[in-house]
Amino acid sequence: MIELRAVTRTYRSRGATVRALDGVDLTVEAGRNLALVGRSGAGKSTLLRVLLGLEAPDGGTVHVLGRPVAPGRADRLRWLRAAVGVVPQDAGSSLDPRWPVGRSVGEPLRLLGVAGDHPARVGEVLTAVGVDPSAAGRRPAAFSGGQRQRIALARALVHRPRLLVADELLSGADAVLRAHLLDVLTGSGTQLLVVTHDLAVAAALGGDAAVMAAGRVVEHGPVAQVLAAPAAAATRQLRDAVLRLPA
DSSP states (O other), rough: EEEEEEEEEEEEEETTEEEEEEEEEEEOOOTTEEEEOOOOSSHHHHHHHHHTTSOSSSSEEEEETTTOOOOGGGGGGHHHHHHEEESSSGGGGGGGTTTHHHHHHHHHHHHHHHOOOHHHHHHHHHHHTTTOGGTTTEEEEEEEEHHHHHHHHHHTTTOSSEEEEETTTTOOOOOHHHHHHHHHHSSSSEEEEEESOOOHHHHOOSSSSEEEEETEEEEEHHHHHOOOOOOOHHHHHHHTTOOOOOO
16 A cells, blocks of 8 residues: 655754654555554654655655655646545644535545535535534534544545545544544544554554654554564653553
């Protein structure tokens, strides 16, 4: 599904060079969910931007579904937009405030030329994420932050992508919303790549976990194995930070 080889990405900040990605190697097999885990500044979001063709790496190669990914004209990445649904950071704010949410959710169907009854599909995915389809004519300001997160998730799922990429979708959610979103994600039938700083989320998703620190993937394997016997110091720190409630 995904293959990155020796991927590097650097930025200039106040005269200094910041290496956000430092020779990243990562393979994601088809059918295996992946939690990309790490502390803030580890390079997770930069990796996603490179993976989605939003930024060019300074070095290395990126492939999705066996095809190379490189920034360019939008029409050259149309296949990638069809294959991958994206929920960005601050998902609720990614909705156009001027548009009714039904239009925002259905926009991928129009842009990708998906055939079928678009309003029916919009209503279907809104129902799946727990938003009443009768509210599709309302604008984002009429919804709570949690509802806007659900709507952004519906938009990412509406065209039935092969892979769903969610960047910190669960980080600002309360416990009830987090549980609901996890149910939607794991029940969507779509392969998942979820960025998180929380190993508890990785455990709930199942599949594999890749841990990033200082722009590198320092550990990668089945999430149960990573949690049971973490090999990297960064993984141990994240595991120890998971909240443990008293019995």
